[in-house]
Amino acid sequence: MAGGRPSKPPRDPARRAAFDALLAVETEGAYANLIMNRLFAERALDQRDAAFATELVAGTSRLAGTYDLILASASGRDLDRLDRPVLVLLRLGAHQLLSMRVPRHAAVGTTVELAREVAGPKITGLVNAVLRKVAVDTYAGWTNWLGRDLSPREALAVRTAHPPWIVDAYAEVLDEDELEPALLANNDPAAVTLAVRPGLADLSELLDAGAGPGRWSPFAATWHGSPSDLAAVRQGRAGVQDEGSQLVAAALGQWSPTRTELVETRPEPVEGPGPILPRPSTGSEDVSGPWLDLCAGPGGKSALLAGLAKAVGARLLAVELSRHRADLVRSAVRAFDSVDVIVADGTTPPWPNGRFERVLADVPCTGLGSLRRRPESRWRRDPAALDQLVPLQRALLGSALDAARPGGLVGYVTCSPHRRETVEVVEAVLAQRRGVTVVDAATVLSGAGLPVLPDSAVGPYLQLWPHRHQTDAMFAAYLRVG
Numbered sequence: 001m002a003g004g005r006p007s008k009p010p011r012d013p014a015r016r017a018a019f020d021a022l023l024a025v026e027t028e029g030a031y032a033n034l035i036m037n038r039l040f041a042e043r044a045l046d047q048r049d050a051a052f053a054t055e056l057v058a059g060t061s062r063l064a065g066t067y068d069l070i071l072a073s074a075s076g077r078d079l080d081r082l083d084r085p086v087l088v089l090l091r092l093g094a095h096q097l098l099s100m101r102v103p104r105h106a107a108v109g110t111t112v113e114l115a116r117e118v119a120g121p122k123i124t125g126l127v128n129a130v131l132r133k134v135a136v137d138t139y140a141g142w143t144n145w146l147g148r149d150l151s152p153r154e155a156l157a158v159r160t161a162h163p164p165w166i167v168d169a170y171a172e173v174l175d176e177d178e179l180e181p182a183l184l185a186n187n188d189p190a191a192v193t194l195a196v197r198p199g200l201a202d203l204s205e206l207l208d209a210g211a212g213p214g215r216w217s218p219f220a221a222t223w224h225g226s227p228s229d230l231a232a233v234r235q236g237r238a239g240v241q242d243e244g245s246q247l248v249a250a251a252l253g254q255w256s257p258t259r260t261e262l263v264e265t266r267p268e269p270v271e272g273p274g275p276i277l278p279r280p281s282t283g284s285e286d287v288s289g290p291w292l293d294l295c296a297g298p299g300g301k302s303a304l305l306a307g308l309a310k311a312v313g314a315r316l317l318a319v320e321l322s323r324h325r326a327d328l329v330r331s332a333v334r335a336f337d338s339v340d341v342i343v344a345d346g347t348t349p350p351w352p353n354g355r356f357e358r359v360l361a362d363v364p365c366t367g368l369g370s371l372r373r374r375p376e377s378r379w380r381r382d383p384a385a386l387d388q389l390v391p392l393q394r395a396l397l398g399s400a401l402d403a404a405r406p407g408g409l410v411g412y413v414t415c416s417p418h419r420r421e422t423v424e425v426v427e428a429v430l431a432q433r434r435g436v437t438v439v440d441a442a443t444v445l446s447g448a449g450l451p452v453l454p455d456s457a458v459g460p461y462l463q464l465w466p467h468r469h470q471t472d473a474m475f476a477a478y479l480r481v482g
């Protein structure tokens with residue numbers, strides 16, 4: 001159904017599109033963001049309907065686990081015994097009743113009509129009855145009631161709509177009083193942030209086109225609307241990228257161990273964003289060797305690094321295990337002539353050791369730091385995945401260190417604040433090696449001419465947070481070899 005059009009024109013195209021998208025997420029494992037983009041375009045929803053349907057899909061997906069507890073209680077049923085379309089309809093109605101400003105009669109009435117359209121008249125009585133019960137209380141009322149016999153941590157999981165294991169992972173790295181704001185920040189949709197590719201576009205081009213300024217990164221702009229409305233994005237001279245991702249990559253690319261001075265002009269002939277580019281390399285601070293992006297797909301950080309590398313005369317090798325994702329990298333860096341993209345396993349690399357001046361290992365991870373951008377992901381993640389991810393992360397960091405030449409800088413990055421995939425990976429790998437120095441992340445940022453964000457240090461490492469910095473929860477460790 002998700003791919004096709006309804007056989008008759010729907011009475012309520014926005015809710016129908018939202019239902020179809022949510023059903024694809026529930027039954028086909030679709031990603032909410034991708035299916036929304038495709039389906040809303042296929043059905044030519046106007047801007048208002050698309051915005052409404054987006055809130056329905058994203059909001060319902062984020063809070064689905066808590067809605068299921070409310071629906072089970074309101075219906076007195078085991079939800080596993082409901083047909084999936086019926087469950088999706090009930091979640092959709094619950095979201096409108098409990099988290100949107102849709103009047104109660106409209107939320108119930110439109111969901112009942114939608115049920116008739118997609119599941120037939122037999123189901124409308126059940127949908128009507130359950131939603132009327134849901135409507136007797138607010139979200140806060142329901143979650144207080146559901147949490148009454150739970151531990152404070154479990155009640156917090158229900159209230160903030162997170163699986164308990166994610167709450168526990170956050171609790172390991174945050175003070176108790178910061179937990180709730182951190183979790184709630186995952187329920188706020190993130191603004192679309194763009195990054196200009198250094199040397200290919202100036203920020204002023206995006207600002208002149210109506211974008212707002214970024215908060216931290218000298219490459220960043222915020223944008224309301226479709227990124228492809230901008231010529232720079234269409235031409236690969238800018239792309240969508242969280243500011244935290246921009247900073248961790250830019251810090252790696254722009255850091256110079258001896259440089260205290262920043263230049264106002266660009267090294268010729270490559271054009272760059274101006275005041276933040278380092279001087280061309282000299283002697284011991286040579287940055288002209290090749291750079292490596294070990295886990296490149298889909299290519300956002302490669303594109304930023306490519307511009308910074310080119311500015312100092314370096315080529316970038318972008319490596320990706322998945323063929324499909326390597327194609328995405330090729331597309332992201334299409335405006336550069338100084339990037340080689342290869343499909344390879346970074347743990348068994350085809351290059352000799354000790355070769356690269358800068359190495360980024362932005363490893364596969366649980367993605368617990370970008371939950372606000374991926375509405376359904378928190379319910380899909382499985383903590384058991386850590387048992388596979390952690391050994392892979394260690395192996396990739398080991399490869400990254402092997403690949404760096406003496407004096408080279410390695411950035412180990414995750415889009416997760418989970419201790420097992422951040423500090424513990426770095427410390428486990430360092431415990432097995434000599435001759436690698438941890439460079440304080442604040443020193444790297446300031447040595448790269450970038451801002452040192454408040455409350456972003458975990459020992460010598462960087463940990464960003466949506467609730468503190470309005471970025472994804474990126475972790476970075478910078479390690480110097482030799």
Ligand SMILES: C[S@@+](CC[C@H](N)C(=O)[O-])C[C@H]1O[C@@H](n2cnc3c(N)ncnc32)[C@H](O)[C@@H]1O
Nearest residue numbers: 295296297298299300301321345346362363364
């Ligand atoms: C967190 S993502 C990287 C994001 C990317 N740096 C960006 O900014 O767009 C991790 C990537 O590593 C890739 N990957 C997983 N295992 C790998 C391996 N053994 N070697 C190379 N890449 C791998 C995944 O396919 C995924 O695309």
